[in-house]
Amino acid sequence: MTSVATAQDLRAEQRTFDILALVRVAFAEKGFDGASMQDLARAAGMSVGNFYRYFPSKAAIVEQLIAHDLAEMEGHFAEIMTSPFPLLTLKQQVALQIQLHQECVDGQIWAEITAAALRKPEIAQAADRMEASITANLMQVFARETGLPLAEITKRFQSHASYIVLLVKAASMQAPRAPEARDALNTLILNTIDQMLAEVARASLKVK
Amino acid sequence: MTSVATAQDLRAEQRTFDILALVRVAFAEKGFDGASMQDLARAAGMSVGNFYRYFPSKAAIVEQLIAHDLAEMEGHFAEIMTSPFPLLTLKQQVALQIQLHQECVDGQIWAEITAAALRKPEIAQAADRMEASITANLMQVFARETGLPLAEITKRFQSHASYIVLLVKAASMQAPRAPEARDALNTLILNTIDQMLAEVARASLKVK
DNA sequence: GAAAGGGAAGTGAACGTTCATTCATTTCTT
DNA sequence: AAGAAATGAATGAACGTTCACTTCCCTTTC
Structure with missing residues (x-):
């Protein structure tokens, strides 16, 4: 009941994985506090708004x-x-x-x-x-x-x-x-x- | 000519020393990027404006x-x-x-x-x-x-x-x-x- | 010793910018 | 058509920095 992983969920998870890899570079360049959400979204190749669909907050990304x-x-x-x-x-x-x-x-x-x-x-x-x-x-x-x-x-x-x-x-x-x-x-x-x-x-x- | 250290200069230098010791704590608590000039000035026990009389910028403090x-x-x-x-x-x-x-x-x-x-x-x-x-x-x-x-x-x-x-x-x-x-x-x-x-x-x- | 001057010490509101976050809207995918 | 994916302008708070201003302290003058 709790973990019925649909194909969609798996795809979303993979996506999150990929985004994390991209975001990591931005964090490395500017630091956790120095990197803005704009920076992170740009590094992930998407808009700020869409970025929030994957992570609820900056702290959550870290x-x-x-x-x-x-x-x-x-x-x-x-x-x-x-x-x-x-x-x-x-x-x-x-x-x-x-x-x-x-x-x-x-x-x-x-x-x-x-x-x-x-x-x-x-x-x-x-x-x-x-x-x-x-x-x-x-x-x-x-x-x-x-x-x-x-x-x-x-x-x-x-x-x-x-x-x-x-x-x-x-x-x-x-x-x-x-x-x-x-x-x-x-x-x-x-x-x-x-x-x-x-x-x-x-x-x-x-x-x- | 270049280094006629007046009593005033020495006092100012000592003051800078003391401020650095106070500011260090604020930096430790919030990080270089996380600590705002307001935070630093408060830690040094003075107003933001006066703080800038001792350091030309945030980067200079570090x-x-x-x-x-x-x-x-x-x-x-x-x-x-x-x-x-x-x-x-x-x-x-x-x-x-x-x-x-x-x-x-x-x-x-x-x-x-x-x-x-x-x-x-x-x-x-x-x-x-x-x-x-x-x-x-x-x-x-x-x-x-x-x-x-x-x-x-x-x-x-x-x-x-x-x-x-x-x-x-x-x-x-x-x-x-x-x-x-x-x-x-x-x-x-x-x-x-x-x-x-x-x-x-x-x-x-x-x-x- | 009181008054006046001058510069250092100190203030905090104001400026323009950037921040994290939200949301009405549009574009894809199925 | 319907829901997921994606947009970017909007929002208010917070940022670094500046500045017109006040307060303090010491020297000079009478």
């Missing part, structure tokens, strides 16, 4: 944007979990994500979310949900890799997961630099992440 | 705010350089700064600067100046500690310095968490920083 990113993130983790060597796949994914975020507007968006989360409670909640989801997924990966119970993994490595999230975010938000400087910095960051993951892996070796 | 932070930073480094064990003092200062930033509005302001720097070239320049100053100072500390020439230090450890800056910034910008989670995360961050500094120190041991 929330849906974050929710969209969360869904994408969970998709990546689904891939990782189906891989035969989750920790290794995770490591590769992280390196790839950092690279991708740096060369598109994602880093910009995350900087905006980070700043906004510190002043607007609703955005803080959305960002918290995102972080909680990622760390929970990381706990799953760690548990799968080590064979240890989720409770123990959580107790010992939750902060490791938070640290990895912090590092990936910080790496994404970096201002552009000379390629060699950027690569050197990325290497250091990835080294730290590897170290964190190695500590997790070491926990499983004791069992073996 | 630039002066960053310049102010840069000056403060350089003051800290001056202290560090006069210490008998610069690297040790640096380590303590970093731990202290992270703690201080987390419990006042500084982290909020840095999140705002980070986001704004990615879209506004003037702010990007100001932020670059800040990063360049900090890394240059770190190079001085490293050179002093290891006895190696500045050129070699720069070649080998510039990225280490950038990484330390990134970590301190990221730590400051963290959303509030449960105390034990925050402490665990801070420990991991400080461990990484210690590691970077240890690598620098190791370079000097070879000489001894």
